Amino acid sequence: MSDLTAPFITTDVLHAWTLLPTVAETQPLIDALSGRGWAVSRGFSTLAEVMDALERTDTPPDLLITRVRLPDGDAFELIRRLATIRNAPGIFFVSRQQRSVVKAAESLCEAHGVRVAGHADMPLRLTAALPQFDAFRATGCQRRQRIVICPPLPAADLQYLVDNGGIRAYMQPKMRLSTHRITGFEALMRGVGVEGHVISPAQLIEPLGDAGLLRSATLQMFDQIVNFLMDCLNDGIGVGASVNVPLSLISDYSFCQKLVERVEVVGLDPSWITIEITEDEAMSNPALAIENTARIRMFGFNLSVDDFGTAYSSFTQLTKIPFSELKIERYFIKGIETDKFKQAVVSSCAMLGSRLGLEVVAEGVETRGELTAVIEAGCSDVQGFLISRPVPVPEAAAWLRSLDGERFALADEAALQSWDPSL
């Protein structure tokens, strides 16, 4: 197996660089930060200088505090260029720009995978700015430290995983909002190497597809959720489970036959299982999607449209595919409590789904604020770290049995920070 352990170095003091042409206005912020566990170690005045320094350094900062307009460019160019650098810092915006411009910059960061610490309008108000730095310290940087930079897995390693039980279903629970009861789990694919290290989906799913191993890996996932469900149901616990299946596999009749065989052999009613396909896949080839999703339903499985909201399907297209559940893409959930645009999108999706008789699941719910907002928007179910991170099957089974009547009680918020988004 390849070496997969190369974590970032953890340090207590976080480093920030600044890209602030007029220092006097922002000096109070820099002074205040040094008393809050930050070291503002370098200051730059142009985009060219900071990019040059970032490309040369072995110890990049955790954060870059920058204006939106720069003497030799702007934050948009900066973000695009940061996205090409390994270990790129997060960004904090200090701006005189209208809110929509800063918001666009934040969206661009999201699109490029650059972390956003927050923003502050000029003139600076420390009471508004400093909590954002604290929050970034508490969550953003922890996440970064845990990221393991891994080389792509060679095909031989992937084959080894598939042949030796290294493909594992990690189960993330889904909670019904009206009763706080756990009604199901989404099985997420992970690889577990010989030393017990976990291989993230980013390293796994696309390479498995490229190596022609996704079919075999998906069937292994399916077997694991069938066993999980049988254990639960035999114990009198009525929960379902879902698994992501690419449309290309659903389109293969013999693959669907295999799914049917696997539930029939153990006597499991297929309605306990939901097959998830992404909205993007469903809409990119509607004819193929309709034929094959209808077949999935004919066999008795339920069907979910995943990542809903990202592919701009028309309402007409959505009604042509026999979905039983709609899962709203996590992008629309993140920070929804303060974002009117996201609130509008999610409540529209929820209304559409409920009118079509679908369950509407908000994915990626991480905070109580987000939870409250998705309840207000009318979602029926939630999934996300607020309830639980994805955990191995035995852990999920034990967790479920530890609940009082499968009913989830919201945990201490502090405990929610100890999760690893790379897994």
Next chain:
Amino acid sequence: MDSSTGKDQPLALIVDDNAVNRNVTGQMLRRLGWTSVQVESGLLALEQLKNRSFDLLLLDLRMQEMDGEETCRRIRSDLGLTDLTIVAYTAHGMEDDRERILAAGFDRMLIKPIFLDDLRTLCAEVRPTVG
């Protein structure tokens, strides 16, 4: 198949040709303070109903031998059990067939899979004082 224990507990008849479903529904009902009898076919259900009275009948629509709609019609007409609460449970997507299904004599429909919350709501309506 009879899992009854107490005299005062309400009694449900579960009719499903899937053993796993019969079992989990029975166990969930027990958690709600109900007892249940479980049978695997419409014919066996008719036999049970001739011999004892039930508070609730849960009937899977899709069964091999005699389907749920036929079973329900015969319970209502042949056995004359017009007051018994009969609930159809069926796959998602059958909502369009709701009218036809209810016309067979069902009081209501539940969509599979059936969760504890569905049963809790149902049982509370059938026997409000239990559970």
